[in-house]
Amino acid sequence: MEPISGCKVFGAFKAFYGIEGVTPVIHGPIGCYWGTLYHQAAQDENSLKATCSAIYDRDVVFGAEDKLEHAIDVAKKYYNPKIIAILGCCVASIIGDDIKTVRKHCDIPSFYVDAAGFKGTEWEGYEDALLEFLPIMKDGGEEEGKVNILGFDTVSPKTRADIKEIKRLLALSGYEVNAVLAVDTTLEQIERMPSVKKNIVVGGYGLRLAEAMKKEFGTPYEIVDAPYGTYLTKEFLRKVTDGTSEYEEDVTKSLERAYLMIQRIYDMPVGIVADYARATALTKFMEIELGCDVVVSAITSGSPVHPEMDADLFEIHNQLRNADVRSDRLRLILGTSFQKRIAEELDTALIRVAYPAHDEFSLYDDAPYMGYRGMIVLVEKILNLFLNKYPKEDW
Amino acid sequence: MKNDIRIGIYGKGGIGKSVTAANLSAAFSELGLKVLQIGCDPKSDSTRNVVGRRIPTVLGVLRERGYTQEYELDDFVFKGFGGVTCVEAGGPEPGVGCAGRGILTMVETLEKLGLFEEEWDVTIYDVLGDVVCGGFAVPIREGYARTIYIVTSGEFMPLYAANNIGIGIARFGERGGARLGGIIHNARGAKDDAGVVSEFAERVGCTVIGDIPRSDLILKAETEMKTVIEAYPESDIAACFMDLAAQILENKDGVIPRMLSDEEIEELGKKIAMSGIKA
Numbered sequence: 038m039e040p041i042s043g044c045k046v047f048g049a050f051k052a053f054y055g056i057e058g059v060t061p062v063i064h065g066p067i068g069c070y071w072g073t074l075y076h077q078a079a080q081d082e083n084s085l086k087a088t089c090s091a092i093y094d095r096d097v098v099f100g101a102e103d104k105l106e107h108a109i110d111v112a113k114k115y116y117n118p119k120i121i122a123i124l125g126c127c128v129a130s131i132i133g134d135d136i137k138t139v140r141k142h143c144d145i146p147s148f149y150v151d152a153a154g155f156k157g158t159e160w161e162g163y164e165d166a167l168l169e170f171l172p173i174m175k176d177g178g179e180e181e182g183k184v185n186i187l188g189f190d191t192v193s194p195k196t197r198a199d200i201k202e203i204k205r206l207l208a209l210s211g212y213e214v215n216a217v218l219a220v221d222t223t224l225e226q227i228e229r230m231p232s233v234k235k236n237i238v239v240g241g242y243g244l245r246l247a248e249a250m251k252k253e254f255g256t257p258y259e260i261v262d263a264p265y266g267t268y269l270t271k272e273f274l275r276k277v278t279d280g281t282s283e284y285e286e287d288v289t290k291s292l293e294r295a296y297l298m299i300q301r302i303y304d305m306p307v308g309i310v311a312d313y314a315r316a317t318a319l320t321k322f323m324e325i326e327l328g329c330d331v332v333v334s335a336i337t338s339g340s341p342v343h344p345e346m347d348a349d350l351f352e353i354h355n356q357l358r359n360a361d362v363r364s365d366r367l368r369l370i371l372g373t374s375f376q377k378r379i380a381e382e383l384d385t386a387l388i389r390v391a392y393p394a395h396d397e398f399s400l401y402d403d404a405p406y407m408g409y410r411g412m413i414v415l416v417e418k419i420l421n422l423f424l425n426k427y428p429k430e431d432w
Numbered sequence: 433m434k435n436d437i438r439i440g441i442y443g444k445g446g447i448g449k450s451v452t453a454a455n456l457s458a459a460f461s462e463l464g465l466k467v468l469q470i471g472c473d474p475k476s477d478s479t480r481n482v483v484g485r486r487i488p489t490v491l492g493v494l495r496e497r498g499y500t501q502e503y504e505l506d507d508f509v510f511k512g513f514g515g516v517t518c519v520e521a522g523g524p525e526p527g528v529g530c531a532g533r534g535i536l537t538m539v540e541t542l543e544k545l546g547l548f549e550e551e552w553d554v555t556i557y558d559v560l561g562d563v564v565c566g567g568f569a570v571p572i573r574e575g576y577a578r579t580i581y582i583v584t585s586g587e588f589m590p591l592y593a594a595n596n597i598g599i600g601i602a603r604f605g606e607r608g609g610a611r612l613g614g615i616i617h618n619a620r621g622a623k624d625d626a627g628v629v630s631e632f633a634e635r636v637g638c639t640v641i642g643d644i645p646r647s648d649l650i651l652k653a654e655t656e657m658k659t660v661i662e663a664y665p666e667s668d669i670a671a672c673f674m675d676l677a678a679q680i681l682e683n684k685d686g687v688i689p690r691m692l693s694d695e696e697i698e699e700l701g702k703k704i705a706m707s708g709i710k711a
Contacts (some may be wrong), residue, residue: 094537095499098491100528132530 039350046152048162051190053122055219060118061087065126088112122148167246183233187243194394202408210282240314241342266322286409306364308333310372311391313340332360386422435553440577444593448618453558458661459677461514465553473560474523482512489522490538532567579613579686586625588701598691611686614641636689642676
């Protein structure tokens with residue numbers, strides 16, 4: 038048993054960390070704190086802006102509420118937050134610390150998620166954390182042409198670039214994005230979330246909040262595939278704008294320059310290992326548009342639309358090994374940092390497309406993987422990887 | 433040759449475990465034995481009547497002076513009546529923290545300081561009301577106590593608790609942990625039916641090793657922070673504890689009990705209720 042789904046606290050942290058003015062306070066032993074920050078590090082070093090109550094033996098026996106109060110004071114002193122987000126880890130949950138009372142005595146507003154690892158996996162932490170935003174939302178009537186995007190975080194590779202591309206395409210379609218959960222969004226934008234035309238739930242992530250907002254404010258929502266490639270991007274724009282915009286960009290002009298090379302990746306065996314949103318969309322993109330043979334499509338983390346998915350790392354890697362034997366040869370894995378070794382073992386190219394990607398930065402925010410531009414970037418990356426990785430082969 | 437008898441006293445809260453444990457310690461010391469009594473209950477009054485006062489607790493000292501300080505055994509152990517060595521685990525106030533983890537911390541701390549390496553004739557663990565979690569099962573599980581005695585009256589709830597404790601003992605007994613030494617019947621009133629306790633003991637496969645009658649002297653001694661062995665050594669009740677101590681010394685083998693099912697224990701409850709109505 039080697040689960041690949043992250044801990045519930047990681048998911049809750051991702052959701053809170055992307056909101057300006059919110060400082061996470063991890064109420065648990067230092068391992069929870071380090072583990073959480075480690076997985077954020079390569080995508081956003083700013084995520085070190087969090088504090089930890091650092092529970093030790095004394096606190097387990099006598100209760101750790103005083104330590105939590107101290108961690109909140111430190112967060113207030115150093116990060117000047119508007120709201121504190123308390124993430125209760127396993128120990129706090131087991132010993133039953135009275136966090137409700139700590140919050141009541143705290144002179145700053147707070148969110149709280151019981152993020153104990155035994156209470157759920159990463160995506161559930163993300164969903165629970167987003168639900169905490171509901172009470173601060175204000176119903177102000179619909180603003181024309183605005184939408185919220187749900188299902189993103191600051192720690193998946195290319196997130197900021199993908200969001201930038203989505204915003205660009207929506208602007209060209211006459212739409213404006215209010216809040217992106219949870220990437221570089223302000224508390225004011227969250228307050229205004231019910232005033233949009235609809236919530237866009239990418240790949241099903243954020244669905245629980247979208248459902249709650251529909252019930253509370255009547256805000257409609259739409260579940261869409263992550264927009265990889267021209268087909269899914271067009272679909273994305275059509276769904277978001279209710280068919281009023283079918284904005285298209287001609288990517289062939291760029292891709293034509295490598296036309297013969299692109300032909301060579303038809304039928305090529307590919308493995309995809311990613312979260313539910315990315316794995317399902319990338320599988321469609323690779324099969325429909327690039328004509329690849331996706332021999333493994335593994336999902337690392339379930340989602341509200343498919344909660345039962347709970348993957349095992351060794352099992353996924355065995356699938357990749359078997360695929361390598363069965364198929365012509367596994368040429369490419371679109372995966373996470375955890376596929377680094379198996380890619381090396383199978384001498385296969387690896388592109389990190391999903392969280393966790395702690396050994397690769399995504400600094401240039403104009404080079405997305407999603408949207409029309411993303412298609413060109415992704416194809417360019419695949420081709421260059423092949424040309425450099427397999428120099429002796431007949432390309 | 434040391435006796436090296438290690439026993440655990442379990443039972444429902446308020447049933448008289450601490451009174452039993454303290455008087456047993458005093459009785460063993462009267463027999464010339466080297467005794468260690470460890471109170472494993474956050475309310476930390478197990479050894480009060482042996483020492484004549486409440487002693488500082490292991491967890492209290494650790495909390496106050498810090499977990500990483502250097503300690504000596506004298507920081508945690510205190511001498512009481514007849515040279516009995518006393519330790520109180522201590523623990524959090526009701527409703528906070530994890531008292532079970534506290535028991536583990538206490539055991540680890542004392543182990544590090546070599547308390548268990550000393551040669552004790554008798555070691556008595558007096559453990560909180562029920563085996564509520566893994567921490568309170570440590571004395572049963574880790575070989576600290578080899579034989580467990582359950583204190584109960586003839587009322588339904590203490591017997592129900594006794595049955596639950598027995599389930600814990602059976603589980604660990606099968607893995608090489610402590611065995612059930614027997615039942616100590618602590619009569620709580622005139623209506624208390626020793627017959628029910630005997631029947632319970634027989635059905636689970638053990639014996640009633642001692643009958644402690646209700647005695648005002650116990651309460652009286654308690655107000656003086658003493659055991660009856662110390663305060664009223666000539667009394668019948670003191671003799672009763674002396675007998676119990678002698679029985680325990682003789683009783684080398686325990687059993688893996690076959691505890692009652694929910695239906696069986698409910699049946700016993702009905703029987704107790706009916707006999708109460710008749711009386």
